[in-house]
Structures are given as C-alpha cells and as structure tokens.
Amino acid sequence: MEKMKRSTLFVVLLLVIVGAVAPFYLEKVSTEGGTQLKRFSSYEELKSFVKASSQARPYYDKGFLVNFPLGASALEAAPSYSTTNVQVEGVDEADIIKTDGENIYVVSGNNITIVRAYPPEEAKVLSKIGLNGTVVGIFINGERLVVFEQPNPYVLIRPLAKEEPVTYETFRASIKVYDISDRGNPILRREVALDGWYFNSRMMGDYVYAAIHQPVINASEGEDTVILPRVYVDGGVREIPASEIYYSDIIDYSYTYTTMVALNVQNDGEEPTHKTILMGVTSSMYVSRDNVYLAIPKWTTSEVKTSDNFIDEVARGIADFDRVFSRRVSTPQVEGESTVIYRIHVEGPTIESKANGEVPGRVLNQFSMDEYNGYFRIATTTGQVWSSETPSRNNVYILDMNLSIVGRLEDLAPGESIYSARFMGERGYLVTFRKVDPLFVVDLKDPANPRVLGQLKITGYSDYLHPYDENHIIGIGKETVEAEEGDFAWYQGVKISLFDVSDVEKPKEIAKYEIGDRGTDSPILRDHHALLFDGSKNLLVLPVLVAEIDPEKYPEGVPPYAYGDFVWQGAYVFHVSLDEGLVLRGRITHIENPTDLMKSGYYFYSQYSVQRSLYIGNVLYTISDKMIKMNSLDSLEEINKVDLP
Numbered sequence: 001m002e003k004m005k006r007s008t009l010f011v012v013l014l015l016v017i018v019g020a021v022a023p024f025y026l027e028k029v030s031t032e033g034g035t036q037l038k039r040f041s042s043y044e045e046l047k048s049f050v051k052a053s054s055q056a057r058p059y060y061d062k063g064f065l066v067n068f069p070l071g072a073s074a075l076e077a078a079p080s081y082s083t084t085n086v087q088v089e090g091v092d093e094a095d096i097i098k099t100d101g102e103n104i105y106v107v108s109g110n111n112i113t114i115v116r117a118y119p120p121e122e123a124k125v126l127s128k129i130g131l132n133g134t135v136v137g138i139f140i141n142g143e144r145l146v147v148f149e150q151p152n153p154y155v156l157i158r159p160l161a162k163e164e165p166v167t168y169e170t171f172r173a174s175i176k177v178y179d180i181s182d183r184g185n186p187i188l189r190r191e192v193a194l195d196g197w198y199f200n201s202r203m204m205g206d207y208v209y210a211a212i213h214q215p216v217i218n219a220s221e222g223e224d225t226v227i228l229p230r231v232y233v234d235g236g237v238r239e240i241p242a243s244e245i246y247y248s249d250i251i252d253y254s255y256t257y258t259t260m261v262a263l264n265v266q267n268d269g270e271e272p273t274h275k276t277i278l279m280g281v282t283s284s285m286y287v288s289r290d291n292v293y294l295a296i297p298k299w300t301t302s303e304v305k306t307s308d309n310f311i312d313e314v315a316r317g318i319a320d321f322d323r324v325f326s327r328r329v330s331t332p333q334v335e336g337e338s339t340v341i342y343r344i345h346v347e348g349p350t351i352e353s354k355a356n357g358e359v360p361g362r363v364l365n366q367f368s369m370d371e372y373n374g375y376f377r378i379a380t381t382t383g384q385v386w387s388s389e390t391p392s393r394n395n396v397y398i399l400d401m402n403l404s405i406v407g408r409l410e411d412l413a414p415g416e417s418i419y420s421a422r423f424m425g426e427r428g429y430l431v432t433f434r435k436v437d438p439l440f441v442v443d444l445k446d447p448a449n450p451r452v453l454g455q456l457k458i459t460g461y462s463d464y465l466h467p468y469d470e471n472h473i474i475g476i477g478k479e480t481v482e483a484e485e486g487d488f489a490w491y492q493g494v495k496i497s498l499f500d501v502s503d504v505e506k507p508k509e510i511a512k513y514e515i516g517d518r519g520t521d522s523p524i525l526r527d528h529h530a531l532l533f534d535g536s537k538n539l540l541v542l543p544v545l546v547a548e549i550d551p552e553k554y555p556e557g558v559p560p561y562a563y564g565d566f567v568w569q570g571a572y573v574f575h576v577s578l579d580e581g582l583v584l585r586g587r588i589t590h591i592e593n594p595t596d597l598m599k600s601g602y603y604f605y606s607q608y609s610v611q612r613s614l615y616i617g618n619v620l621y622t623i624s625d626k627m628i629k630m631n632s633l634d635s636l637e638e639i640n641k642v643d644l645p
Helices: 002-021 043-051 308-316 321-328
Strands: 064-066 097-099 103-108 111-116 124-130 134-141 144-150 155-157 172-179 187-195 197-204 207-215 230-233 236-239 245-247 256-264 273-279 284-287 291-298 338-347 350-360 369-372 375-382 393-399 405-412 417-424 427-433 437-443 451-458 461-469 472-482 489-500 508-515 532-534 539-548 565-577 581-588 612-616 619-623 627-632 638-643
Touching: 043 273, 097 134, 097 612, 103 134, 103 619, 111 134, 134 197, 144 197, 172 207, 172 256, 187 207, 187 256, 197 284, 207 291, 256 338, 256 350, 273 291, 273 338, 273 350, 284 369, 291 369, 338 375, 350 375, 350 393, 350 405, 369 417, 375 417, 375 427, 393 427, 405 451, 417 472, 427 461, 427 472, 451 508, 461 489, 489 539, 489 581, 508 565, 508 581, 532 612, 539 612, 539 619, 565 619
Parallel strands: 245 273, 417 461
Antiparallel strands: 064 155, 097 103, 103 111, 111 124, 134 144, 144 172, 172 187, 187 230, 197 207, 207 256, 230 236, 256 273, 284 291, 291 338, 338 350, 369 375, 375 393, 393 405, 417 427, 427 437, 437 451, 461 472, 472 489, 489 508, 532 539, 539 565, 565 581, 612 619, 619 627, 627 638
16 A cells, blocks of 8 residues: 555656646757857847747746755865866866865755864864755855855645635845854855856856856746846845846747856955846756856657656656656657757856857756867757657767857667766767667767767666776666566666776776665766765775665565665775776765664665765765764774764
C-alpha cells in the first residue's frame, strides 16, 4: 500500500511538472546568423513589444511557480589548499563551501558558519551569520565574504476555482558583502538587491557578476501589466527605464528580464553597474574570462510525451527520479527546437550586450558550451530519444563572436541524447546514451570543419567529464544493464571511469570503479562543485550515498530494476593514476548510526550527509551541514572534528 501511495505521488508530480513545461511555445526562426541587440525607446514600445505576443506570460503564470535555487587570496606562510572545482581557470563559481587556506565557510540553509580550520588541532567555530532567506552560494575575496540570498523556495499552484484570486509574493535576490577581517565578527558592508530570483554568478578579480531573472508581467496586478525591473543599492531604489533595456527581434512567448550585475566587492564606494535584456528563460550560463553566454531554450509546440517505461521507473522508487525525469520525459515534441544565445562582454565594471544568435537543439548544461580562440562552441540535442517521428540527434556548432554559425557537426548518435560534454582546447568530448555509452572525440582545430576523430562504446554513461591531463579524462556517472524487453537500459551503481584518448581514433577505458547497486547516488551527478580532484596529489574524493541489494530477497536472481537499500553515506577517497588506475584508499562518514539509513526507505536526508571535501596542507576536510571532520591525507586517520551550530 505504501508503494502504491508513493507511485501515485510520483505520477501526480509528473503531471504537475509537465503542466509547468507546457507554456513554452514559440515560432520557428532562422538559426543561421547572429544579430546585434537593440534598446527600447520608451515604456510604450516595450509594452507593445511584449503584448504583440498574445501568450506572453512569466513562466509561472500557467499555475506553477517552482524556484530551484540551486578565488581566494593565499595567506602568507599558509599551506597549499584546494579551491572550488570550476569550469574555467580564473573564473570562480559560487558554492556552498569555500576556504581561504585557514578558515572554512559553510552554508547551511539560512546560515553561514565561519570555522577556524587550520591547524586542525585548533579548529573551532568563530562565528555564524544568520539570514532570513536561503543562501544559494558564496564567494571569498580576501577579507570579503560575498553572499547570495534568495527568499525561501516554494511552489505556488493556481486555485482550481477561477473566482479565487492568485497572489504572488515578490521575489528579491540579494547580494551581500561582509567585511570578515575579524572572522569572529563579520560586518555587513554592502547590499545590492533586485526584484526576481538568482540564476547564476561568477567572480573575476575584485568583481562579482550575477544574473537575476524577473518576469515581465505581474499576474497579481493583471495580465496586461508590464513591469520594469528595479535595483536596490544600500537602501536606495532605482527603476530601470525601458530605454535601458535591450532586446532582439527573436520572438519568444515567455518573456523574462535577465539583469546582469557587476559589483566591486573590495571598493564600497564604487556603484554597481548593470544591464537588462528582455529574453526567454535562461537554462544555462557559460562564462569565459571575457564574456558571459546565456542560453535560452525555444520550442515550437507543446505536446509532451513519455516512454511507457517512465511511469514504471517512477513507480519502482524515487532514488533516480530526477535523472529518470530529465532523460525519459521528453521536452516538448518539436519541429524546430532551438537555443538562443546571448553574448555579454564583461570587464571590470563594464557590461556590454554584444550579440545574439541561435542554434538548433537544446543545451544540457554549462559544460556544453565553451569559448576558445575567438570562437564559441556549443553541443546540443535535437528531437526526442523516445520518438519514432522526431528521433534525437546530437550536434556541435562553432560560432564567431557575432554568434553566426561558421562550422557544424550534426546527426551524431541518432536515438540518443547528450549526457555530458567537455571542451578542452582543440578537442571536444561528448557522452551520449540510450543503452550504451558512446564517448565521442571531436576535432575542433578547424572551426569551419569540426569532425569526429574516434568513439568508444561501453556500458553505462558519464554525467560529468573532468580532465585528468591532456590525453586522459575522468568520467563519473552510472553503470547500466540493458533491459531484456524494451529499448532502454536500467541504471545501476555510481561508476567512475578513466579514459585514455591519446590515440584519438581509438579511445579506451583504462580503469573503472563501481560503487553500490541501483539507487546509489552522488551529488556530483548534478553538481560538479562536489568533486575534489588534484592530479599532483593523485587525489579524487566524492560524496556518495550507497545503496546495496540483499540477494537473499531475490532467491530467483536479482532483477536489473531492483533497488538496493541505503547502507552508507560519506566520502570515498581514491588514489588515481595512469599506472594503478582508480584505487579506493578509504571512506569517511559523519553518520554514526547506520540504522538511520536503513529506515529511510526511498528517501534519505541527514544533516550529517557529507556534501563537500577539500584539503589544506596535509589534512582532508569533509563537510556536512552539522560537522567538519579532519583526517590525515596520508593515512586517513581522524585528527579532529568540529560540530556546526
């Protein structure tokens, strides 16, 4: 009965999410060239432009609002320490854990805890910053702590009765800058806020760049009310006039303001700068040292289909729900699906809207995009894995700085979709999947003529690709078993692979390690910040929730769709090298009572779940919401631990 209730809940949740996807309609447009952005001359022109598309809505206006909140300076004589795992060297990314080589800054819900971490024998809590909203990420910049705060997330459902009013709470994303020269007494120095919600951010030098989304129409004031974005700086407020808002001629039926803010976190007297663009809802953001690229998905129709196996997967358990949903639920069944790209140049306080363009297909995440030698590269998937009418295909496009397509490689792996991508200089790597995992090596040396150099087919897939060195790549994902009936495969345990691509025509998997059975999970599959890797130390650490199957429950053999029971959570510590491959050195957990895991059922949550790891000197730190544990990097023996408030 309990499983039936869970299955019903999952199906209802599916219908809710499908209903939220449906509002994205759009027209078919050219994808061949880039265009320059324009600015509105007046509020009346802005309003007419938005209303010209009769279905223009903020993307929660169909009844659902789902908010998914998703470089330090070295101290003198301080030991070496690890930093956040980022995509582009020199471009820092906000995360829930940061260190400056002596202190660790931990985000937990509405709080930030500052801990003296080194030397480990003297570790202790120094202070705690409490906020009203949810902290979605932080940066450390010398003696400054930058905090991104968002109102607590919620789901808003339109009342069933038409006469019942719909009320919308005003979201306001805040950027707070604290002086932490005295770690025991952080002082708030600056606060910049915008109506809307935080999407993403980066930090380069003394400047933080943040993207904030805000709907164009305020449904609580009437569907004809086009609002203007506002910026709040240290208690003052400024409404951004229509004459400062950029747009393009590309039609989108789900208009949203995206405001890019540049804030000098070291100079309190310098006013923040900002640029606002009227566009669709951004799905991914890639940032080079010079440019911010925003990717906006567009579809032509709204028919949503699922595979027959999807409901069966959901009914069997929630452990893989978000992965199953993202892979098995089609994005809208389309005829002309595409992605609009905006390029915004950033340098210090300067933010310049430069160009926009369009490519066929949809983008998986930030790692599907890259800038190299004056060209922008992007990997996309078109069509649907489970559709015979519009089967999926995968593509790589190369664009110039005007975002015009100059090279293309199309129709890779028909019937599969991209699970991970990584661009490394003159090469690109793609992992596609349906039943097996093809790893494609793509030559990008000639921007006008990208081509496949080689490919490898193995079981399983990689959700995340990480460079080991110039000719070797680490892949982290899931092992799989092909289904006996149906054209799909069952996900199994977490799989780590080491690929050798020195012979580009014949890439090979030279080492692999599988953790647990079906239901095993790791945050790295969704968030690359959870990975700790240091090639010079041959060190790889990842948090894992382990599920294991008791074979005695299946006397006739364990079926591939069977989920294991949760038995352990913590950090797996590996020695990784080309000679020895992946060698497990040990495991570190913060959960003292394993029976808590065994009683958890399909879900497991604990404030003692390890989320991140880092090292300072020769000490490995593992961090959960309630604890920091310190172990020797050499022996993994416990040195100390600090309980977090």
